[in-house]
Amino acid sequence: MADIEEIKGTLHSWYIQNKRHLPWRETTDPYFIWLSEVILQQTRIDQGLSYFNRFIDAYPNVKLLADASEDDVLKLWQGLGYYSRARNLHHAAKTIAHEFEGIFPSDYKCIIKLKGVGEYTAAAITSISFNLPYAVVDGNVYRFISRLFGIDIPIDSTNGKKLFKELASEMLDKKDPGLHNQAMMEFGALQCTPQKPNCQECVFNETCMALKENKIDKLPVKQGKIKIKHRYFNYIILTGKNHTYLQKRTKNDIWRNLFEFPVVETEQKTEIDQVLKEIDRFTEVTNNTELEVSTWQKQVLSHQHIHYRFIQLKQTEEKPGTENLIRVDKKDIFKFAVPKPVEQKLTQLGWV
DNA sequence: AACTCGTGGGT
DNA sequence: TACCCAAGAGT
Numbered sequence: 171m172a173d174i175e176e177i178k179g180t181l182h183s184w185y186i187q188n189k190r191h192l193p194w195r196e197t198t199d200p201y202f203i204w205l206s207e208v209i210l211q212q213t214r215i216d217q218g219l220s221y222f223n224r225f226i227d228a229y230p231n232v233k234l235l236a237d238a239s240e241d242d243v244l245k246l247w248q249g250l251g252y253y254s255r256a257r258n259l260h261h262a263a264k265t266i267a268h269e270f271e272g273i274f275p276s277d278y279k280c281i282i283k284l285k286g287v288g289e290y291t292a293a294a295i296t297s298i299s300f301n302l303p304y305a306v307v308d309g310n311v312y313r314f315i316s317r318l319f320g321i322d323i324p325i326d327s328t329n330g331k332k333l334f335k336e337l338a339s340e341m342l343d344k345k346d347p348g349l350h351n352q353a354m355m356e357f358g359a360l361q362c363t364p365q366k367p368n369c370q371e372c373v374f375n376e377t378c379m380a381l382k383e384n385k386i387d388k389l390p391v392k393q394g395k396i397k398i399k400h401r402y403f404n405y406i407i408l409t410g411k412n413h414t415y416l417q418k419r420t421k422n423d424i425w426r427n428l429f430e431f432p433v434v435e436t437e438q439k440t441e442i443d444q445v446l447k448e449i450d451r452f453t454e455v456t457n458n459t460e461l462e463v464s465t466w467q468k469q470v471l472s473h474q475h476i477h478y479r480f481i482q483l484k485q486t487e488e489k490p491g492t493e494n495l496i497r498v499d500k501k502d503i504f505k506f507a508v509p510k511p512v513e514q515k516l517t518q519l520g521w522v
Numbered sequence: 523a524a525c526t527c528g529t530g531g532g533t
Numbered sequence: 534t535a536c537c538c539a540a541g542a543g544t
Contacts, residue, residue, distance in 0.1 A: 206540080207540060207541095208540095208541095209540090210539085210540040210541095211539090211540065211541045211542075212527090212528085212529095212538090212539055212540085212541055212542095213528090213529085213530095213539060213540080213541095214529095214530075214531075214538090214539055214540090215539095215540080216530090216531085217529075217530065217531090217539085218540090249528090249529075250528075250529075251527080251528025251529045251530090252527055252528055252529085252541085252542090253527080253528075254526095254527060254542075254543075255527090255541090255542080258542080258543085285542090285543090286541095286542065286543085287542085288541060288542045288543085289541090289542090290540070290541060290542085291540085291541075291542085294540070306540075308539090308540050308541075309538075309539060309540075309541085310539090310540070311540090328523075351540095352540090355540055356540095358540095359539090359540080364532095364537075364538060364539085365532075365533070365537080365538090366533090392537095394524080394525095396525085396526090397525095422526095422544095423526095423527090424526085424527065424528075425527095425528085426527085469528085469529090470528090470529085470530095471526095471527080471528055471529080472526075472527065472528065472529090473525080473526060473527075474526090474527095474528095509528085510528075510529070
């Protein structure tokens with residue numbers, strides 16, 4: 171095996187030649203680095219890039235983000251998923267504005283205390299923005315290191331996390347930790363890819379243990395397997411000529427603090443009549459005509475499959491419900507952050 | 523420490 | 534199709 175210094179040099183050169191040009195690589199401002207790192211958590215660059223640009227456009231500095239409303243921040247985050255990131259981002263912005271006078275903290279211990287900033291993000295910000303020697307360990311780094319050294323300890327085990335963090339720290343180039351960390355991740359993302367990496371043209375194809383032992387497709391090892399839960403949402407669209415009703419999801423559940431049509435959740439695909447009984451919670455069915463029911467569709471989440479359909483009831487006589495329904499003019503619906511199934515329905519209806 | 527939180531792309 | 538995975542964090 172080549173020594174660590176040689177590996178670092180090879181990686182460094184590879185990065186200089188192959189790195190992608192991205193907006194957050196044009197700056198070391200910790201606000202922009204932080205924003206990009208939170209957006210990119212569990213998210214591909216292709217998916218997050220436009221969100222980054224919209225956020226720095228809407229909130230050019232941390233104070234402006236802190237002064238925004240959570241509803242507005244969530245609206246800008248709509249479609250990106252893992253909405254706790256947006257809520258925590260906003261919360262942390264307020265912390266920085268109020269406790270640090272709007273100046274982004276520069277040491278690891280302060281940064282990692284911010285909501286939504288864990289070990290990975292704290293290491294990324296401190297190394298890239300402040301040139302501090304903290305090694306990042308993300309999915310790319312796990313994959314690259316496990317293959318390079320032929321390590322089959324599960325990356326999602328306690329021992330595995332500890333070992334990979336130690337190895338990443340050993341490999342870290344303390345003279346340029348920011349460049350090194352980004353090189354590790356970029357290499358994992360572009361060269362040492364999850365499926366079918368091009369090992370023939372890899373700069374480490376003579377040092378990589380996994381390639382030598384023909385174990386590329388077996389590394390890294392993951393032990394955890396998630397169990398999928400099925401849920402059934404009957405969305406009730408109550409409409410008048412120019413309005414409808416929305417609710418805010420305030421429980422500790424998926425899509426927390428996003429808006430949606432009032433929903434009747436059932437154990438399975440229930441008969442319409444059964445659901446209609448529940449609708450009396452919202453309004454009186456007898457005053458509604460023209461019932462329109464969509465087919466079932468499915469939204470796949472990490473741990474859940476949400477089966478959903480829309481039951482549209484056109485009201486001839488307005489009867490506001492009893493359960494915190496928000497009466498919304500159709501022309502104002504675009505202001506609300508909504509989950510993907512609702513967004514698609516709104517688009518189909520031509521309301522957004 | 524296991525579980526939960528979205529969405530989209532690739533095979 | 535069904536599965537994997539993606540610049541992880543909070544509880």
